[in-house]
Amino acid sequence: MFTALDNHIQLSTELLMFDVLLILTILTIWLLRKRQIRCIHETGGAMLYGLILGLILKYTDRQWNKKALDVHGCESLNHTTPSLAANITLDNDRHKHVGEQMAFAPEVFFNVFLPPIIFQGAYSLNQRRLFQNSGSVLTFAFLGTIISCAVIGATMYGFVKLSVLLGQTRDGDFHLTDCLFFGALISATDPVSVLAIFTELRVDSNLYILLFGESVLNDAVAIVLTYAISTYSQSGGHHTFSVSAFFFSIGHFIAVFIGSLSIGLSFSIITALLTKFTRLSEFPLLETGLFFLLSWSAFLSAEACGLTGIVAVLFCGIAQARYTFHNLSTEAKTRTKQLFEFLNFLGENFIFCYMGLALFTFQNHNFKGIFLSGAFLSIFLARACNIYPLTYLLNIGRKEKIPANVQHMMMFSGLRGAVAFALAVRDTCTVARRTILSTTLMLVFFTVWVLGGATSPMLAWLDIRVGVDPDEDKGGQASDQVKSAENNTGEDGTPAHAASAPEGQTQASRTPGVWHKLDKNYLRPALTHSGPPLTSTLPVWCEPLGRLLTSPHAYENRERLNDTEADCSSVKLDTAGEDKGAPEGDAETVTEPAHQDDLLEGDLGLGHCADPNWKE
Known part of the structure; x- marks a missing residue:
């Protein structure tokens, strides 16, 4: 026994x-x-x-x-x-x-290893540059992932039919929904090795944020797409096209995404309010523990509600970095950044170790030569259909164009990794799903070893700029304008270059964006210690709520209403000589210039940020 x-x-x-x-x-x-x-x-x-x-x-x-x-x-x-x-x-x-x-249940990957990886990606995003390029990043992450899924699914369906004709696959083993499912999961990019080299070499900042932002967001889109395709199959569209199942799956996609996003934002709001109105900063260990558990709760709550926890924890991480981070004590800021960085490092390397092990120890591999060949061809074809047409359309509206060498580098950097494997390993009950798992493993090995290893030579061959200081990056021209604005402001605090803006400028370049106004006047004062008092921005009938949510520090710093906060990716966490639990702006040294978050305004769609132009 x-x-x-x-x-x-x-x-x-x-x-x-x-x-x-x-x-x-x-x-x-x-x-x-x-x-x-x-x-x-x-x-x-x-x-x-x-x-x-x-x-x-x-x-x-x-x-x-x-x-x-x-x-x-x-x-x-x-x-x-x-x-x-x-x-x-x-x-x-x-x-x-x-x-x-030595086989872990697929739920272990989803519930234990993936949440810290996704959260760290969102928590460490440079939000200033993300918002500068938000339209482009969202286009690649959403529309690009859908295009990639469709191209890979259609291509693989053709190769499946060829495999049936050649007798390598039985008719009925694969359906179109299986091919689309494979297209959705393999569209989740994970250029971890490329981004690590980018960081080490300090490549062009816009290239980095386009790739990093796309990889963080398209993981969530790919996961929701797999859910929608599975829903379509279960709704009667497994063998033939069903109009009702198609629209039901689209509705399911939208509902799952919005529901998961709402749960993630809700938990970040709860965390921000708790850290703002309690004295947890006096106990950094408890503060860090609460931050971690509430962030993980966003993932588990979404999964418990039948939604996707990846989307929830992704947007929770973005909001935690934007708001909650600034309520933490200096020690907790250091601990949370190091904690999630460590969990991300350990989780990714564990999953990649397990992938190597699974290639020989998984007992039901199903390698099909034609399917595997089609997969290699389809991922490059889909990446090309994603990057080049969308970049062409984006460049029509972008003031700072995405050059050809950057497009080629983005095309080259479509590596696959942990998310694709975790999606493939969840279901291996059928021949099609076992074939998908085996093919996914081979694609991950190839892209990480071959494409990841060739990153440095490719950067040199494409003449991509390296050794770039993000603050002096010509691509971040708006940053230079802000630096100039700090030395050229009028007595009322209005930037001199904004006051003398030409009449021909568009409305978007002369006034702050709607999002920036909402963030500066309402969200940040409500969730952090900074910004103008809510009693001065909310309507009169909301004054009781304004007094309830406004921090005493907001009244103390009433004369200093300009944004001086940076997101957590640009904060030097040097705890020496700093007071724990100090309000935002007093307890941290930022690496970016003041007024940096003014860059969040402008045409969020196309990568150019307008000059700030407001008065307090």
Whole structure:
């Protein structure tokens, strides 16, 4: 019998193996960074170690191979007594292959490893540059992901039909919905190795934020798309096109996205208000714990409601960085940033190790040559149909065009990673889904090793600018205008260059955007200690609510109403000599110039930010 003690020893051995893999990965990362080797990224090293361990487990356990043959030969026992069949099963479990047992439930990836990865991506976004390029980022993340899904789905459906004609696939194993499902999950980009090299080399800031913003947001879109396609299949559209199922799935897509977004924002508002009106800043450990648990609650609540927690935790992370972060004590700011950075690092490397291991230890791989070839072709075709046409349309309205070399780099940087694998591994019940998992693994290996390793040569070949100071980046021209504005302001605080703006400028370039007004006059004063008192911005009949939500610090700093906050990605977390729990603006040193968030205004669609022009 396989006792509880045996099971405990088995589980401890499996965890020890993963622990050793992560230790080797960390040492390899140190060596790569010390020697400045960029041909392989840390995630590629993690997968390599997983592959080696999987290979060892697969071909060294001779006893398991022998027992497996014995069990497969017991089909004649189908009509024996149930008790005999149960005894045989239990006896086989004792000799079960270690690699076969080293399999985590798919929900572990979704509920434990993915939330910190997605949250860290949102929490560390440079929001100033994100809003500068928000229209372009949203276009690539939403419309681009839908185009990618459709192109990959249609291409793969053609290859499936070819596979059926050649006898490699049985007719009926794959449906159009399976191909679209594959298109949705493989559209989730994860250019982690590319972005790491971009950070190290300090590439053009606009290229970085376009790729980073797209990868963070399109994960959420891809996940909701997979939900919508699954809903379509379950609503009667599995074999033939159904109008009712189609519109139902579209409604489901919109409802899930909006519902998940609302839950994420709700938890960020709750966290902001709690950290604003309590004295948790006196206890940084409790403050950090509450911040972490409420952020994770956004994910779990959305999942419990039948929505998608990835969307919830994504927008929760963006809002937490925008508002709650500024209510935290200096020590809690440091802890939250380091905590999520560590969880993201550990989670990503664990998943990539597991992917390497799964290539040899997953017992039901289904590799089909034609399907795999079509997948390689379709991801490049879909990426091209995504980047080039959308960039052409965006450049019509952008004042600062996206140049051809940046477009080629974006095309090249469409790596796949943790999200695609986590979506593929959730369901392996059918031949189609097992084929999708096996193909996804091969695509992840190829894009991380080949495309990720070729990033540095490609940057040089495309003549992409490196060593760029974000504050002096010509692409961030508005930042220079703000610096100039700080030295050229009128007595009333109005920037001199804004006051002398030409008459021919558009309304968007002469006045703050609606979002900026809402954020500056209502959201930030309500959720943080900064901004004008709500009693001076809300209507008279809302004065009681204004007094309730306005921080005492807002009255103390009434004369200083210009925005001076930066998002958490641009804050130097140096705790030396700073007072814990001090109000925003007193306890942190920012790396960006004052008035930086004024850049959130302007034409949010197309990447150019107008000059601020307002008076207090």
